[in-house]
Amino acid sequence: MEASDHPTEPIEIAIVGGGIIGLVLTVGLLRVGVKVKVYEQAKGFREIGAGIAFTANAIRCMNLIDPAVPVALRSSGSVATSNGGEQDPNDYLRWIDGYDRHREDDPYRQQLFFKLDAGYRGFEGCRRDQFLEALVKVIPPGVVELKKRLATVEDRGNDKKLLLTFRDGTAAEADAVIGCDGVKSRVRQILLGEDDPASRPRYTHCVAYRTLIPMDKAIEALGTYKAMNQHNHVGPNANLLHYPVANNAMINAVAFVRDPNDWPDDTQTVAQGTLGDVKAAFEGWCPPVRDLVDRFPETMSKWGIFDLWEYPVPRYNSGRLCLAGDAAHATSPHHGAGACMGIEDALCLTTLMQEVVAECREDPESKDRALRAAFSTYDAVRRTRSQWLVNSSRRVCDLHQQLEWGDAAKLVKAQTCFEEIGDRSLKIWRFDYETMLKETLQGYKQKRASSNGAMKDMTVY
Amino acid sequence: MEASDHPTEPIEIAIVGGGIIGLVLTVGLLRVGVKVKVYEQAKGFREIGAGIAFTANAIRCMNLIDPAVPVALRSSGSVATSNGGEQDPNDYLRWIDGYDRHREDDPYRQQLFFKLDAGYRGFEGCRRDQFLEALVKVIPPGVVELKKRLATVEDRGNDKKLLLTFRDGTAAEADAVIGCDGVKSRVRQILLGEDDPASRPRYTHCVAYRTLIPMDKAIEALGTYKAMNQHNHVGPNANLLHYPVANNAMINAVAFVRDPNDWPDDTQTVAQGTLGDVKAAFEGWCPPVRDLVDRFPETMSKWGIFDLWEYPVPRYNSGRLCLAGDAAHATSPHHGAGACMGIEDALCLTTLMQEVVAECREDPESKDRALRAAFSTYDAVRRTRSQWLVNSSRRVCDLHQQLEWGDAAKLVKAQTCFEEIGDRSLKIWRFDYETMLKETLQGYKQKRASSNGAMKDMTVY
Numbered sequence: 014m015e016a017s018d019h020p021t022e023p024i025e026i027a028i029v030g031g032g033i034i035g036l037v038l039t040v041g042l043l044r045v046g047v048k049v050k051v052y053e054q055a056k057g058f059r060e061i062g063a064g065i066a067f068t069a070n071a072i073r074c075m076n077l078i079d080p081a082v083p084v085a086l087r088s089s090g091s092v093a094t095s096n097g098g099e100q101d102p103n104d105y106l107r108w109i110d111g112y113d114r115h116r117e118d119d120p121y122r123q124q125l126f127f128k129l130d131a132g133y134r135g136f137e138g139c140r141r142d143q144f145l146e147a148l149v150k151v152i153p154p155g156v157v158e159l160k161k162r163l164a165t166v167e168d169r170g171n172d173k174k175l176l177l178t179f180r181d182g183t184a185a186e187a188d189a190v191i192g193c194d195g196v197k198s199r200v201r202q203i204l205l206g207e208d209d210p211a212s213r214p215r216y217t218h219c220v221a222y223r224t225l226i227p228m229d230k231a232i233e234a235l236g237t238y239k240a241m242n243q244h245n246h247v248g249p250n251a252n253l254l255h256y257p258v259a260n261n262a263m264i265n266a267v268a269f270v271r272d273p274n275d276w277p278d279d280t281q282t283v284a285q286g287t288l289g290d291v292k293a294a295f296e297g298w299c300p301p302v303r304d305l306v307d308r309f310p311e312t313m314s315k316w317g318i319f320d321l322w323e324y325p326v327p328r329y330n331s332g333r334l335c336l337a338g339d340a341a342h343a344t345s346p347h348h349g350a351g352a353c354m355g356i357e358d359a360l361c362l363t364t365l366m367q368e369v370v371a372e373c374r375e376d377p378e379s380k381d382r383a384l385r386a387a388f389s390t391y392d393a394v395r396r397t398r399s400q401w402l403v404n405s406s407r408r409v410c411d412l413h414q415q416l417e418w419g420d421a422a423k424l425v426k427a428q429t430c431f432e433e434i435g436d437r438s439l440k441i442w443r444f445d446y447e448t449m450l451k452e453t454l455q456g457y458k459q460k461r462a463s464s465n466g467a468m469k470d471m472t473v474y
Numbered sequence: 475m476e477a478s479d480h481p482t483e484p485i486e487i488a489i490v491g492g493g494i495i496g497l498v499l500t501v502g503l504l505r506v507g508v509k510v511k512v513y514e515q516a517k518g519f520r521e522i523g524a525g526i527a528f529t530a531n532a533i534r535c536m537n538l539i540d541p542a543v544p545v546a547l548r549s550s551g552s553v554a555t556s557n558g559g560e561q562d563p564n565d566y567l568r569w570i571d572g573y574d575r576h577r578e579d580d581p582y583r584q585q586l587f588f589k590l591d592a593g594y595r596g597f598e599g600c601r602r603d604q605f606l607e608a609l610v611k612v613i614p615p616g617v618v619e620l621k622k623r624l625a626t627v628e629d630r631g632n633d634k635k636l637l638l639t640f641r642d643g644t645a646a647e648a649d650a651v652i653g654c655d656g657v658k659s660r661v662r663q664i665l666l667g668e669d670d671p672a673s674r675p676r677y678t679h680c681v682a683y684r685t686l687i688p689m690d691k692a693i694e695a696l697g698t699y700k701a702m703n704q705h706n707h708v709g710p711n712a713n714l715l716h717y718p719v720a721n722n723a724m725i726n727a728v729a730f731v732r733d734p735n736d737w738p739d740d741t742q743t744v745a746q747g748t749l750g751d752v753k754a755a756f757e758g759w760c761p762p763v764r765d766l767v768d769r770f771p772e773t774m775s776k777w778g779i780f781d782l783w784e785y786p787v788p789r790y791n792s793g794r795l796c797l798a799g800d801a802a803h804a805t806s807p808h809h810g811a812g813a814c815m816g817i818e819d820a821l822c823l824t825t826l827m828q829e830v831v832a833e834c835r836e837d838p839e840s841k842d843r844a845l846r847a848a849f850s851t852y853d854a855v856r857r858t859r860s861q862w863l864v865n866s867s868r869r870v871c872d873l874h875q876q877l878e879w880g881d882a883a884k885l886v887k888a889q890t891c892f893e894e895i896g897d898r899s900l901k902i903w904r905f906d907y908e909t910m911l912k913e914t915l916q917g918y919k920q921k922r923a924s925s926n927g928a929m930k931d932m933t934v935y
Contacts, residue, residue, distance in 0.1 A: 210883060327886045401893040422671060425788045432862040440897065 021377045023048040024370055024384070027177055027187035029163050030194030031058060033065070033141070034338030034355035036148040038193060039156060041078035041363030046370045050185065051152075052161035052177070054194075058145040063223070064258060064265060066138040067091075068131070068442050071353035074360045077446070085147035091139035092260070104135030106438065108431065109239075111246025111253060111295075111302045112418050120300045121236075126247070127431035129438055136349070138258065163199045166190050168332055171381045175333055189333040189384045191362065193355075196319055198340030204331045211326045214319035216276040217345050219410055221316040222268040222286045224309050228257065231264045234304035240264060246302050249419035251294045252410075253302055266305065269318075269347070270294040271414055276317040286315030297419075320345045322403050329396050330388035333381070337362060342399040347406040347413065350441045354399045360446060361391055364453050372461070386460040394453050398444075405437045482838045484509040485831055485845070488638055488648035490624050491655030492519060494526070494602070495799030495816035497609040499654060500617060502539035502824030507831045511646065512613075513622035513638070515655075519606040524684070525719060525726060527599040528552075529592070531905050532814035535821045538907070546608035552600035553721070565596030567899065569892065570700075572707025572714060572756075572763045573879050581761045582697075587708070588892035590899055597810070599719065624660045627651050629793055632842050636794055650794040650845045652823065654816075657780055659801030665792045672787045675780035677737040678806050680871055682777040683729040683747045685770050689718065692725045695765035701725060707763050710880035712755045713871075714763055727766065730779075730808070731755040732875055737778040747776030758880075779806045783864045790857050791849035794842070798823060803860040808867040808874065811902045815860045821907060822856055823848075825914050833922070847921040855914050859905075866898045 024047045028035045031053030042049045067075070067086070075082040093104055110124040149157065162180040169176060174186035192200025202212045231240040235255075243256035255266040268291050276282070288311050295306050321343045329341045338355030365387040373380045412430040417423035485508045489496045492514030503510045528536070528547070536543035554565055571585040610618065623641040630637060635647035653661025663673045692701040696716075704717035716727040729752050737743070749772050756767050782804045790797045799816030826848040834841045873891040878884035 211886075323887060324883075325886050325890055397890075397893050400890045404890055404894065422785075425672075425786050426784060429786055429858075429861045429865055432858050433865065436897070436901065 021374055024189075024366070024373060024380065025050070025174070025187045026366070027052060027175075027185060027190045029177075029190060029192050029200050030198075030338075030340070031055070031145075031157055031159070032193060032195055032338070033144060033148070033352055034359055035193035036145060036152065036157075037075065037078060037082055037356060038191065038337065038359040038362060040082055040148065040151050041359055042366050043152070043156070044079045045363060045367035047366050049156055050187065051157040052163060052179070052185070053157060053159050054162035056160055058142060058149065063140065063225075064138050065141045065144070065352055066136045066349055067356070068350065068353050069133070069135055069137075070442055070444050070446070071350075071356045072137060074353075074356045074446055077450075078356070078360050078363050079151075081151045082148070085151055086137065086139060086144055089139050089143035089147040091137040091144070093134045093137055102133050104131040104133075105129060105243070106131060107242065107244050108413075108434070109244050109246050110248075110299070110418070112248030112298050113421060113424060114299050123239075123246075123299060123301060126428055127434065129435055131442060135442070138256075163194070163203075166200070166203050166334060188380060189335075189388070192334070192336045192340040193338050195339045196343035198336065200334065201326065201336055201340050204334050204336060205326065210324035211321060213279065214321055214343050215323045216279075217318045217320050217322070217407065217410070218272050218274075219318045219345065219414075220270050220272050220286070221318060221346070222270065222291050222309070222313055223316065224266055224313045225258070225263045226255075226266055226305070226308050227263055228261055230308045231255070231266075231305065234308055235301050239301070245413065246298075247413045247415075247418055248295075248298055248302075249416045250414050252413040253295070253305070255305070266309070268294065268306070268309075269410065269413070276319075279319075282317045282319055284315045284317065286313050287311065288313075290315070318345045319343065320403055320407070321400075322407050325400050325403065326396075329392040330385075333384050333388065335362075335388040335391060341395075342403050344403040345406045345410060347410040348402060348438065348441055350402060351406075353441065354402050357444065357446065357449070358391075358395055358399065361395055361449065361453050362387075364450055365391055365457055368454065368457050383461065386457060390453060390456040390460055393456055394449060402441065405440075409434055409437060482835055485650075485827070485834060485841065486511070486635070486648045487827070488513060488636075488646060488651045490638075490651060490653050490661050491659075491799075491801070492516070492606075492618055492620070493654060493656055493799070494605060494609070494813055495820055496654035497606060497613065497618075498536065498539060498543055498817060499652065499798065499820040499823060501543055501609065501612055502820055503827050504613070504617070505540045506824060506828035508827050510617055511648065512618040513624060513640070513646070514618060514620050515623035517621055519603060519610065524601065524686075525599050526602045526605070526813055527597045527810055528817070529811065529814050529903050530594070530596055530598075531903055531907070532811075532817045533598060535814075535817045535907050538911075539817070539821050539824050540612075542612045543609070546612055547598065547600060547605055550600050550604035550608040552598040552605070554595045554598055563594050565592040565594075566590060566704070567592060568703065568705050569874075569895070570705050570707050571709075571760070571879075573709030573759050574882060574885060575760055584700075584707075584760060584762060587889055588895065590896055592903060596903070599717075624655070624664075627661070627664050627795060649841060650796075650849070653795070653797045653801040654799050656800045657782075657804035659797065661795065662787065662797055662801050665795050665797060666787065671785035672782060674740065675782055675804050676784045677740075678779045678781050678783070678868065678871070679733050679735075680779045680806065680875075681731050681733050681747070682779060682807070683731065683752050683770070683774055684777065685727055685774045686719070686724045687716075687727055687766070687769050688724055689722055691769045692716070692727075692766065695769055696762050700762070706874065707759075708874045708876075708879055709756075709759055709763075710877045711875050713874040714756070714766070716766070727770070729755065729767070729770075730871065730874070737780075740780075743778045743780055745776045745778065747774050748772065749774075751776070780804065781806045781864055781868070782861075783868050786861045786864065787857075790853040791846075794845050794849065796823075796849040796852060802856075803864050805864040806867045806871060808871040809863060809899065809902055811863060812867075814902065815863050818905065818907065818910070819852075819856055819860065822852055822910060822914050825911055826852055826918055829915065829918050844922065847918060851914060851917040851921055854917055855910060863902065866901075870895055870898060 028051045031051045106129045108127040164178045167176040177185045246253040250271040255264045258265045329336045337358040344351045369383045417427035489512045492512045567590045569588040625639045628637040638646045657675050707714040711732040716725045719726045790802045798819040805812045830844045833844050878888035
């Protein structure tokens with residue numbers, strides 16, 4: 014009689030955080046036969062950030078996690094964010110001179126510095142809350158628990174379940190805990206200790222002012238072509254990004270502005286910004302940019318951008334705990350790919366848990382060691398790339414906001430940045446997830462064959 | 475009767491500068507039927523820089539220029555610079571902790587941060603003067619003229635040859651001039667005008683102290699493995715690179731040190747450095763590094779590193795003039811790939827001149843327009859990549875010399891740089907020259923088919 018003929022206890026995983034990565038991972042783990050509970054601290058699904066976009070590559074990863082995920086994305090009204098035009102179905106990113114005017118006779122002239130082809134439906138954007146709602150519909154009732162704010166996770170020894178306690182005094186058990194609880198992750202604090210410098214994100218000294226502008230007003234400032242297509246206006250100490258949303262009824266405009274000061278309050282990363290602040294940042298820029306800024310509202314949200322660049326997480330796992338998405342590698346938004354990186358994490362973890370489930374069906378005793386090996390493999394496969402993104406996003410912000418854009422004598426130099434920006438973008442968009450999955454399976458097998466998932470020390474002499 | 479039955483006048487090209495790129499290009503142009511003259515200002519072949527290394531990729535490019543070029547390289551005693559060991563024939567680059575000591579009980583311990591596989595014979599190093607001598611043997615007598623320092627190039631109108639004048643009062647004619655005259659290129663000054671900021675290179679605020687150390691002394695300091703293999707010790711404000719040369723009889727050691735000051739004299743980029751200077755730069759570093767520095771001589775060469783990063787050349791061509799190698803894109807040496815980039819230039823130009831020669835055989839009247847189109851194509855194909863290298867070399871110097879290497883709390887952050895360093899290295903080592911050659915031929919055909927090589931303006935709105 015085979016061991017697999019016995020019905021074995023399922024693997025139980027607690028996912029902390031019911032954001033996009035937490036719910037997408039939930040769908041994946043349920044598909045491979047894991048018993049999942051999601052603990053979300055909010056009363057409903059988080060609506061931070063009006064919109065979010067995914068690369069075509071991330072959507073292919075979603076499809077491998079579970080075909081229901083891209084179906085949910087598209088049912089929530091996702092649209093390609095920036096079409097090439099009627100003759101060309103591809104999406105493009107465009108970088109455009111926001112500052113310099115070479116020609117006094119034509120002050121509305123702007124030079125296109127660089128254009129990068131993201132391919133057919135290269136980005137698909139959606140409203141964040143609508144995608145979450147669509148994902149919840151895929152998940153059986155009872156899996157997600159709201160108003161559960163994690164307090165502690167206690168490891169009571171091998172072959173015992175982890176104990177989770179919540180601020181409301183309740184508790185729960187799980188074989189493993191995955192922290193998908195975002196930039197201010199509690200699981201990260203528990204994994205590293207509260208005194209670790211990576212336990213809290215740091216201010217990037219860049220703020221984002223966001224607003225929606227009706228399309229007719231955007232066209233007044235930018236002209237039809239620029240208003241109807243994604244453009245990133247670069248200049249000294251700031252850049253202005255916009256793209257059409259809501260079936261071209263509006264544009265979403267985001268002004269990124271360097272801030273030499275400290276952020277006043279770590280616990281509140283959104284403040285009120287004024288039109289005066291934004292105007293000051295774009296003083297001296299070219300007329301179309303200033304005309305667009307004139308159409309911003311008198312007050313708007315000002316987001317302090319925080320990330321884990323300065324103090325990256327040394328390891329994404331510890332025993333049967335691990336971190337995914339922003340909890341592991343919170344990034345600034347300059348590549349527009351933070352969530353895509355979390356989707357890649359979710360694909361890696363889903364693949365690993367499928368192996369763990371299969372192994373435990375054969376040998377239920379191996380559960381604890383298999384979970385540790387899986388998380389250790391996940392760390393080895395995912396940490397380098399996802400921390401690269403955090404660095405790269407900072408770097409492209411520096412390049413977008415080079416002081417040289419403001420100096421005509423340095424304009425040739427400033428423009429040499431685009432080869433690098435292109436390379437960095439393609440590294441994100443053309444991720445070879447097939448190779449990642451091979452490495453994931455090989456790494457897991459090696460760890461299980463050798464020393465129960467123990468890490469080898471780095472080479473020393 | 476076909477036009478090609480007439481013996482037509484050959485294309486005559488003047489190459490200014492008899493360094494490695496100038497001579498390699500000469501071999502290529504001679505092969506495709508161009509009449510070449512090389513004008514070199516020195517009395518003999520320049521010996522600046524004791525050694526030079528080429529990537530396997532650059533050697534494949536040499537082979538496409540003319541199989542005689544890699545034969546010359548190997549006849550000059552080139553050797554793989556850093557073998558993996560007896561069990562592994564591949565070359566590796568290794569980045570190693572030069573500063574931090576985590577373990578007081580073992581102060582000679584150094585952590586290997588990153589190792590990058592350059593493949594079989596990934597780098598081949600040679601003595602620069604020996605490679606030049608071997609190249610000269612491939613070139614027929616009378617092609618190279620020494621002691622010819624270029625003064626001016628005059629364009630006397632279409633269908634007339636360019637007039638070159640030299641400081642010694644002599645003159646020469648050519649259909650086109652290619653400046654391979656290095657970092658202080660005179661052709662660049664003529665092409666851009668002497669007042670253009672790109673007409674002279676700028677100080678990178680990094681100096682290099684170079685010396686050779688006998689292998690037994692190197693082993694005393696580093697141990698056998700490190701002494702016998704390439705290692706790059708990274709730390710705050712400096713890095714120390716060494717690799718074996720002369721059949722493992724010595725190591726070549728290069729200490730790169732950040733210099734906040736200005737360089738005293740632009741015309742002299744080599745000064746005398748003292749052991750005291752080098753010791754001061756590596757004070758507080760780990761014992762093996764300090765032990766090696768103790769074995770540096772009392773005085774040695776100190777090279778001020780200059781490049782074209784701050785003011786890149788806006789265009790590599792103007793009419794029938796163009797720039798190649800360091801004249802076009804002088805770079806700091808931190809990728810060890812400056813000459814490789816010039817070899818790629820030489821392959822692109824050889825391919826273009828083969829087209830020009832074929833076209834002029836059919837229609838001798840087209841010579842002038844064909845040459846302009848060829849140089850314009852060359853600029854379009856080569857400028858972005860080669861200026862990227864200049865930027866990238868500065869960037870990796872910054873990463874090698876991060877202040878964070880000196881701060882234990884920032885060591886995790888500092889180490890996240892290696893994904894980027896790896897990507898940048900692979901972009902150099904795995905250059906797709908087949909695609910470059912396709913783009914070169916397509917670009918040239920398009921220019922010849924359209925408007926005689928005129929450039930299109932960049933998109934403006």
